[in-house]
Amino acid sequence: MMGSSSGARDGTDSLASKPQSQLQRGVRVVGKIRPFVDSEAGGSSCRARVSVTRFVGDHALVAFDDQQTCRKDSYKLDWCYEQDENIDQIFTAEVKPLIEGLFRGHNGCVIAYGAPGSGKSQLIQGSGQNPGLVMIALGEILAFANENTGSVTVSCYEVSQDHIYDLLEPKDQEVLILEDAAKRIQLKGLSQIPVNSISDFKKLSFHGCNMGKSWLKLPDDSTVRSHRGLIVYLSSVDKESNSSLIGKINFVCLADYEDIKQKGNARPQLAESTKINKSLYTLLNIVCALNAGENFIPYRESKLTRLLQDFLCKASRAVLITCLNPTICQDTLSAVNLASRSCQVANRHRCHSAKVIKSGSKFNQSCSPSIVGIPVRAISQKKNEISQCASSEKKGYGTPYAIRRRSLQLGSLGTCFSEKQKTGFPSAIRKKKMPIGSSPPNKNESRKANSRVDVVAAVDTCSQALQGNVVLDYVDVDCPMLEEESCESVGPNCVENIMPTGGDCYTNEDTFVQDTVVGLGCDEKMTADPIDGTKDEIHKIFVNEDQSSPPLSARLREISNSLKLLSTQTTATGSPNTDMTSTKQINKEKLDPKTPEVPFAVRLENEPNFDYIGSPQDIFKTRSTGLKKYLAQECLTFLNSANKEELKGLKGIGEKRATYILQLREESSEPFKNMDDLKEIGLSRKQINAMMSQVLGDF
Numbered sequence: 001m002m003g004s005s006s007g008a009r010d011g012t013d014s015l016a017s018k019p020q021s022q023l024q025r026g027v028r029v030v031g032k033i034r035p036f037v038d039s040e041a042g043g044s045s046c047r048a049r050v051s052v053t054r055f056v057g058d059h060a061l062v063a064f065d066d067q068q069t070c071r072k073d074s075y076k077l078d079w080c081y082e083q084d085e086n087i088d089q090i091f092t093a094e095v096k097p098l099i100e101g102l103f104r105g106h107n108g109c110v111i112a113y114g115a116p117g118s119g120k121s122q123l124i125q126g127s128g129q130n131p132g133l134v135m136i137a138l139g140e141i142l143a144f145a146n147e148n149t150g151s152v153t154v155s156c157y158e159v160s161q162d163h164i165y166d167l168l169e170p171k172d173q174e175v176l177i178l179e180d181a182a183k184r185i186q187l188k189g190l191s192q193i194p195v196n197s198i199s200d201f202k203k204l205s206f207h208g209c210n211m212g213k214s215w216l217k218l219p220d221d222s223t224v225r226s227h228r229g230l231i232v233y234l235s236s237v238d239k240e241s242n243s244s245l246i247g248k249i250n251f252v253c254l255a256d257y258e259d260i261k262q263k264g265n266a267r268p269q270l271a272e273s274t275k276i277n278k279s280l281y282t283l284l285n286i287v288c289a290l291n292a293g294e295n296f297i298p299y300r301e302s303k304l305t306r307l308l309q310d311f312l313c314k315a316s317r318a319v320l321i322t323c324l325n326p327t328i329c330q331d332t333l334s335a336v337n338l339a340s341r342s343c344q345v346a347n348r349h350r351c352h353s354a355k356v357i358k359s360g361s362k363f364n365q366s367c368s369p370s371i372v373g374i375p376v377r378a379i380s381q382k383k384n385e386i387s388q389c390a391s392s393e394k395k396g397y398g399t400p401y402a403i404r405r406r407s408l409q410l411g412s413l414g415t416c417f418s419e420k421q422k423t424g425f426p427s428a429i430r431k432k433k434m435p436i437g438s439s440p441p442n443k444n445e446s447r448k449a450n451s452r453v454d455v456v457a458a459v460d461t462c463s464q465a466l467q468g469n470v471v472l473d474y475v476d477v478d479c480p481m482l483e484e485e486s487c488e489s490v491g492p493n494c495v496e497n498i499m500p501t502g503g504d505c506y507t508n509e510d511t512f513v514q515d516t517v518v519g520l521g522c523d524e525k526m527t528a529d530p531i532d533g534t535k536d537e538i539h540k541i542f543v544n545e546d547q548s549s550p551p552l553s554a555r556l557r558e559i560s561n562s563l564k565l566l567s568t569q570t571t572a573t574g575s576p577n578t579d580m581t582s583t584k585q586i587n588k589e590k591l592d593p594k595t596p597e598v599p600f601a602v603r604l605e606n607e608p609n610f611d612y613i614g615s616p617q618d619i620f621k622t623r624s625t626g627l628k629k630y631l632a633q634e635c636l637t638f639l640n641s642a643n644k645e646e647l648k649g650l651k652g653i654g655e656k657r658a659t660y661i662l663q664l665r666e667e668s669s670e671p672f673k674n675m676d677d678l679k680e681i682g683l684s685r686k687q688i689n690a691m692m693s694q695v696l697g698d699f
């Protein structure tokens, strides 16, 4: 433990929860908190603290605790290295396995990403007596090459304003990205210089860099920001098969991530920052898509991602190291927030269910395959190919504050709650809050009525979440029936839990942390016993998670379909299905689209204080208004993220207007915030309506 960074829960002997060598695929996303520098001498006592909680075998939680504002933000990463952990340790746990892959002819990629001054250059390049990852790796690669009659060459490049330049043998023309017959990327115009020893490497001169020596640092008078990378190629001969092997590893130092909204940059810098951030978003989208197991990986969104295509793919191993300043700043928060959304731990949970941490701290759950507003797929496709994602973020580039959170009231769908005690294990499965609506004279009846309404409200949000348009950070289930009852018989695999297999749990000293286990189906009997056997029960549920029950998305989709039925048949007569004692009925029979005979309370998602009691028609009206709002939002999201061709596919948008929209996006990543904004691009109400029905035609 050092400075503001609290000790790791695992102790100090275990470096990384899941070393690269154990990973099957995807990109590992880890954090590294840089040590304090002289100018931060008082850093350890500053009001903003960064702490890390690590869960062996699973993930790490980075928490930013601003004592002045009492604001807490927590972000989940695959792992996080603390201030006192040095670059050698990171090399051993994260990079060495990639180097071993290189010896077998596999490609690898190490990416440093973070806010200004967060330690990216130090990590990749090092300084003086402290070699960075490149130097350590190069030492190992050269040693291997010498032993195996192999050869090593290096290339160094810069990506600036979506153009690639050679830093070792600069030419007038930029480097071109071509694809060969085997679909491998060829960088035409990028020189490869042979290197036989570290001293050879140190003699290299890097164009346009500080003193020609530090390939990552620009000259002091430079105002240009860019991404920089060094590729090491290894050619060797496989002794067993006597075949030649060629592997390459790319060390990338990304340009600083700066939160544009916070900066108030002057125009030229703003345009540059926008471009840099856009390329960072595209890169993180790739990471997210790979970790989500997507088939389509959007490499063509930027030159940077195109260049990295061979290094960031299913056949290669990669690690994204998010460098973190030890004191709180918005850029760091935004950077870690984005990283958190694309990491494997977050995505591993995405297919199974939603979850919650509630406390003074915020928790950012990831899962959208497109995390930053650049669509992995067009919305129209999304509608047909609904991603198996229970929670999704509509836009990823916002600050943590901007993240919308929803509390779903899923009556009778099954809930298991656990409470965190300071000793570490969740100790109680507890009932959550009382049902919404006015206090009933008869508790049971009220529960039944409210439960049905809650389901309907939940379906709305589930439906949106399924389509990737609502941030469903958690599903918050009201299930009074579960107070003493089990959530059995609803189907297997009911539980998604944020706890690691080791049984650990998120800690918060100030407020109790509630790990909500959302059950949309559950075979495991959950007891309400606050002490006895809780850990075992929860562990069983984890084990169950990977078994073959239908994913949460399938169940949500089922519910979503029921919503549509309900929406279209609100005038149907019939007695309400008030028997909500068994969650099985919800799943198996689906929601009965019958109008309740008695009025009931409807709580709107965005208006928590609004309790409405009225006729079915009124309820329908209310809900359809919500639906309209959602549809409009869907349309705006499309306009804010679709590419030119997709835009041109819309009625009323031709070449000129599509170009103009793309220009607007250069200035603001989200030019259309409401429907009135569309009028500013010259669209009439009628055109907007036509466009909406076109975008949403298949809803």
Ligand SMILES: Nc1ncnc2c1ncn2[C@@H]1O[C@H](COP(=O)(O)OP(=O)(O)OP(=O)(O)O)[C@@H](O)[C@H]1O
Residues within 6 Å of the ligand: 034, 035, 037, 087, 114, 115, 116, 117, 118, 119, 120, 121, 122, 123, 256, 323
């Ligand atoms: N592991 C470390 N040990 C000691 N000092 C470090 C370490 N990492 C970073 N620093 C110090 O922190 C400061 C910022 O580091 P560095 O220049 O690497 O950050 P950066 O993210 O590359 O910055 P820039 O915004 O200029 O790109 C430097 O003074 C560096 O010496």
